[in-house]
Amino acid sequence: MTTMGRRxxxxxxxxxxxxxTGARAEAPVAPSSSxxxxxxxxxxxxxxxxxxxxxxxxxxxxxxAIGSSVVGGSFRNGDYYELVEGxxxxxxxxxxxVVVQRGVSGELARDAADRIRLEVARxxxxxxxxxxxxxxxxxxxxxxxxxxxxxxxxxxLKDHGVDVVLIGLHYTPVLRNDAEYQAVRAMITQVAREExxxxxxxxEVGETLEKLRAGKAxxxxxxxxxxxxDGCMAEDLARSLATGLFARRP
Amino acid sequence: xxxxxxxxxxxxxxxxxxxFVNHIPGNVYEQFTHKxxxxxxxxxxxxxxxxxxLKYVEGPAHAPRPTVHVVGRLGLRAGKLYAAHMVIVxxxxxxxxxxxxxxxxxxILEWFxxxxxxxxxxxxxxxxxxxxxxxxxxxxxxxYVVLLCLSPLVVILHRRWPALLLPVSAAVYxxxxxxQITFPTWPTQGEWFFNPLCWQFDFVLGFLLSRPEGxxxxxxxxxxxxxxxxxPLIVAAAVLRLEGIELDPTMAPFPRLLFVNDKSFLTPTRIxxxxxxxxxxxxxxxxxxxxxxRFAGALSLLGRHSLLVFCLGSILSLAGQILRFAFxxxxxxxxxxxxxxxxxSFVVARGADWWERAR
Numbered sequence: 001m002t003t004m005g006r007r008x009x010x011x012x013x014x015x016x017x018x019x020x021t022g023a024r025a026e027a028p029v030a031p032s033s034s035x036x037x038x039x040x041x042x043x044x045x046x047x048x049x050x051x052x053x054x055x056x057x058x059x060x061x062x063x064x065a066i067g068s069s070v071v072g073g074s075f076r077n078g079d080y081y082e083l084v085e086g087x088x089x090x091x092x093x094x095x096x097x098v099v100v101q102r103g104v105s106g107e108l109a110r111d112a113a114d115r116i117r118l119e120v121a122r123x124x125x126x127x128x129x130x131x132x133x134x135x136x137x138x139x140x141x142x143x144x145x146x147x148x149x150x151x152x153x154x155x156x157l158k159d160h161g162v163d164v165v166l167i168g169l170h171y172t173p174v175l176r177n178d179a180e181y182q183a184v185r186a187m188i189t190q191v192a193r194e195e196x197x198x199x200x201x202x203x204e205v206g207e208t209l210e211k212l213r214a215g216k217a218x219x220x221x222x223x224x225x226x227x228x229x230d231g232c233m234a235e236d237l238a239r240s241l242a243t244g245l246f247a248r249r250p
Numbered sequence: 251x252x253x254x255x256x257x258x259x260x261x262x263x264x265x266x267x268x269x270f271v272n273h274i275p276g277n278v279y280e281q282f283t284h285k286x287x288x289x290x291x292x293x294x295x296x297x298x299x300x301x302x303x304l305k306y307v308e309g310p311a312h313a314p315r316p317t318v319h320v321v322g323r324l325g326l327r328a329g330k331l332y333a334a335h336m337v338i339v340x341x342x343x344x345x346x347x348x349x350x351x352x353x354x355x356x357x358i359l360e361w362f363x364x365x366x367x368x369x370x371x372x373x374x375x376x377x378x379x380x381x382x383x384x385x386x387x388x389x390x391x392x393x394y395v396v397l398l399c400l401s402p403l404v405v406i407l408h409r410r411w412p413a414l415l416l417p418v419s420a421a422v423y424x425x426x427x428x429x430q431i432t433f434p435t436w437p438t439q440g441e442w443f444f445n446p447l448c449w450q451f452d453f454v455l456g457f458l459l460s461r462p463e464g465x466x467x468x469x470x471x472x473x474x475x476x477x478x479x480x481x482p483l484i485v486a487a488a489v490l491r492l493e494g495i496e497l498d499p500t501m502a503p504f505p506r507l508l509f510v511n512d513k514s515f516l517t518p519t520r521i522x523x524x525x526x527x528x529x530x531x532x533x534x535x536x537x538x539x540x541x542x543x544r545f546a547g548a549l550s551l552l553g554r555h556s557l558l559v560f561c562l563g564s565i566l567s568l569a570g571q572i573l574r575f576a577f578x579x580x581x582x583x584x585x586x587x588x589x590x591x592x593x594x595s596f597v598v599a600r601g602a603d604w605w606e607r608a609r
Binding site: 101102103104105106107108111114117118120121122134135136138139140141160170172173174175180 | 275276353354355356357360361362363364385386387430438439440441443496498499500502506507510512571574575578580
């Protein structure tokens with residue numbers, strides 16, 4: 001998809017969101033483009049007690065986005081956090097959403113874990129979006145060690161009143177059969193499931209979009225598919241947050 | 251003629267070796283660098299020695315170079331660093347592009363914060379030129395460029411009002427810590443990994459402690475007492491690090507950056523730890539020089555050609571990361587990557603020595 005095409009899609013998405021806002025209690029899940037919807041699959045409602053409290057008490061939520069370089073994607077793709085901000089602010093009238101981006105390129109989970117603690121002290125977020133696993137998998141680290149780090153950090157965050165969203169590994173066709181990459185991916189999935197935190201399925205979204213592209217004889221390159229994936233990720237993240245927040249609202 | 255073996259080149263060489271090893275994250279030898287037992291790492295040492303080296307630009311105390319001459323030299327040095335940074339960044343981008351094609355893996359293009367260069371080249375190239383867009387592990391030289399651009403002010407302030415330099419530098423440092431002020435990145439949103447407003451303090455301390463008067467004179471006169479204080483603190487820090495015991499940053503009083511351990515803001519914990527570590531270990535150079543002269547000579551050789559070795563090390567460490575990803579080699583590959591990388595660095599530094607002699 002071209003950049004223009006993506007912009008049009010985002011504009012349509014936001015327009016749809018704006019219209020959905022009027023009937024927000026009935027329609028908490030954002031309409032999404034068909035391709036993204038297919039890719040995202042079913043969004044399980046995971047509670048965000050700290051986000052919910054922040055919404056009620058302050059009408060303001062602070063999110064810290066952290067992890068390796070690709071936490072925000074590249075420049076235009078990086079705006080996907082703005083998309084998330086925009087969606088939540090439109091869905092929940094009067095809500096101020098601030099996303100503090102603290103991604104460090106190539107950062108491993110163990111280093112990010114240290115910085116997450118610092119960022120919680122520094123920015124007092126209500127939720128952390130943690131892009132985790134890709135840099136570790138590429139550096140060939142032990143999946144068990146990564147899993148332990150992620151698990152400890154999730155528990156520390158919960159103990160400190162901060163919700164967590166894990167943003168999973170990237171998809172690229174050549175890594176489908178990379179045993180080490182897949183082992184890290186499986187570990188992140190397992191930790192997210194066991195700790196009951198939302199995992200944005202970046203890999204699965206990318207994989208589905210790639211299949212859709214192949215089926216339509218689309219001429220998009222793998223890089224362009226990756227760009228589409230970032231856009232869908234934003235939708236997936238925004239929808240999942242909204243679903244979780246609506247699910248818990250009295 | 252190349253410089254004789256000396257303590258500054260020796261420790262700079264040490265820092266360069268460690269930076270090279272640490273810039274291949276996940277490699278087995280990373281755990282044998284001093285950061286494994288320390289609250290600070292080789293970056294503090296590298297920047298401190300850059301400040302220390304300012305005294306060589308200034309000239310001898312009894313016959314200092316004219317200010318205009320010093321400012322000119324520092325300006326040229328900053329330009330040289332900037333050019334070197336641009337060259338290695340372009341080489342790194344090309345390496346990532348070639349690897350992406352070789353492995354048919356577009357994810358490589360997003361590695362090390364390079365994604366914007368390929369997807370948004372207009373904004374990213376503006377950012378690269380103005381140092382607001384930095385590749386991962388290629389972020390020390392931008393700091394160094396900024397510090398060298400500031401260094402004429404350091405020298406002039408010190409020459410006109412020597413007592414003011416430390417308070418001014420400390421005030422900038424504390425203001426940045428308390429206000430959480432740093433340099434933003436663009437086009438990707440974020441912050442400089444090395445906050446120049448904080449790291450200038452390390453640089454200025456290096457400059458002031460290199461001098462026989464003022465802070466440097468005070469430290470020299472009380473070195474024994476400082477070492478007595480330093481020893482238990484450094485041992486305690488090593489034990490804490492080894493045991494994985496850390497202060498919960500959310501328990502720190504406000505302003506928190508004054509009390510936590512953060513590399514980007516070079517928080518007081520790190521700088522104090524580094525200074526104490528330096529007072530304890532700096533004299534070991536004499537031991538190495540006397541009993542292991544080849545080792546002292548080898549590190550000094552690297553330190554003499556620090557810019558060249560640093561740039562080469564940056565490229566080699568990126569190559570090492572790519573090879574580790576491509577071949578998933580474990581210990582044997584880590585050994586080859588580290589040994590070959592260091593061997594190439596030594597050969598190139600030796601060649602630079604030969605070139606200096608031949609000129």
